[in-house]
Amino acid sequence: MTIKITLHKSILATSIALLVLSGNAFAKSGDKHKMHQLYQDNCASCHGSDHGGYLAPALNSDTLKGRSPTALRTLIMTGSFETLMPPFFGRLSDSDIRDMVKHLQATPKLNNPPWTIKDMKASLKVYVKDESKLPTKPTFKIDSMDDIIGVAARGKYGRGQGSEAVFINSKTHTIIAKVPTVTAAHIIDFDPANERWAYVKTDTAEIYKVDLYTMQAVRSIKTGWNGPGMGISRDGKYIMAGSFVPHNAVILDAETLEPLKIFELEGIDPDGKKVSSDSGMIIGTPYADIFAIALENAGQVWIVDLKDGFPVTKIKNVGRHLHDAFLTHKGKKLMVASYDDSTVIAIDLEKRAIIKKLKAGCVPHVGGGAAVKVDGRTLGFGTNFGTCEKTVVSVWDLDNMKLVKQIPVSGGTESPTAHANAPYVAVDIITKDRRARTIQLIDKKSLEVVKTLDVGGHAYFPEYSADGKFLYISAGYAGDEVIVYDSISLKKTANIQMESPAGIFSRGRVKYMTRGLSPDEME
Secondary structure (H helix, E strand, O other), X not given: OOEEXXXXXXXXXXXXXXXXXXXXXXXXOHHHHHHHHXXXXXXXXXXXXXXXXXXXXXXXXXXXXXXXXHHHXXXXXXXXXXXXXXXXXXXXXXXXXXXXHHHHHHOOOOOOOXXXXXXXHHHOEEOOOOHHHOOOOOOOOOOOHHHEEEEEEOOXXXXXXXXXXXXXXXXXXXXXXXXXXXXXXXXXXXXXXXXXXXXXXXXXXXXXXXXXXXXXXXXXXXXXXXXXXEEEOOOOOEEEEXXXXXXXXXXXXXXXXXXXXXXXXXXXXXXXXXXXXXXXXXXXXXXXXXXXXXXXXXXXXXXXXXXXXXXXXXXOOOOOOEEEEEEEOOOOEEXXXXXXXXXXXXXXXXXXEEEEEEEOOOOEEXXXXXXXXXXXXXXXXXXXXXXXXXXXXXXXXXXXXEEEEEEEOOOOEOOOEOOOOOOEEEEEEOOOOHHHHEEEEXXXXXXXXXXXXXXXXXEEEEEXXXXXXXXXXXXXXXXXXXXXXXXXXXXXXXXXXXXXXXEEEEOOHXXXXXXXXXXXXXX
């Protein structure tokens, strides 16, 4: 039976208050304020609170310079097909849409609007005052907590209305519970040291601490305006969260969500320019009590030691436009994607130095990582967004850091996944045409595409269950189901209904560290 968690009134009140606050933070008078508020309520979660872009392109006076107001008005009215953008005809009045076009074409990108520790503390909400009184075991039937899979269901139009973190039993393919998140959920991560806790981060940078035994949010805090970066330390004591807006990151006490220290993300980029930077990936590691964070625009990776003062070691000149990353070799090696250099950079977290820069295709994206052991070699797989003619999946030997092969695939790709007990590495095709319905499967041994699954809707974010027996796939940003396949026969096993499913996250990741490596293969 599905547990439907009713949204606590204080969560809803907090969210409404924060929407008002987000308007007041940049408030002007009259129509400008009205248009700003409409933008924050309807556009900011995708296009950025600072008009600088996020999941969707930047909308400001520079990026829209010379664009036809009529064309922009039409786009707002009809929405953007095969993206998260809904039609606003009927949702906004015609005069508001016309005024919004004028507002966007007249508004510059906002200059890094602040969100301070004081703001964070004011946003902290407690829904369960005494966590010691919570049940000491799950209130539902499940063989192992590792069987839980979390799905970021983005809600109506994929924008956040009705958004939830949906938790599934991957043995029975049934929904355990739906935990509301108010704005669109983006990341779900699990405490490596305590099976009862999960953390959900939204597009608007709220973090919810979720008790998996009772499937309810016990606390929440807003850590910025937007940005998906989040990691949990190996002992479960700390969370690090990063923002696109503002350009900072914060370490939180994972138990209370109290903010402990803010880091201003700035530095000299590989071209010698001092820049303020978005937060890219943030990752904890089973190797040590540290966090690694990528400064997207500054081209640096910082290693933060989890001890008094949280000292930082800065690894510079890593690459241009850093984003996501994955771990290998028991968490001692970090593989970071550099979009603009078409490379993936291997970093030694023990020596805190770059090992090697590897060829990685056009605009590489490694997602949550995929690595496998084949014939004594540790192979890593990296996808790319395919913004040039050649679309490939890169394969590297992670033991000696050499490119093994670039496998041709049918389009741009985003999120690779693998499992020690499954024969295939799965990649999602994100090219915006019929190919986006498909998942391509690469045989681990031959390193060739051997099968293409037509999921029937936009196919994103594949993820294996913890035991590797099933492959879960989101059927589109604007779709309404997660589809499950048998990982060996590739026969469709189940359809799980939800609204706009996106990222899929197995709790088994905390043991496997990188998808595809079993615990005894992480050497």
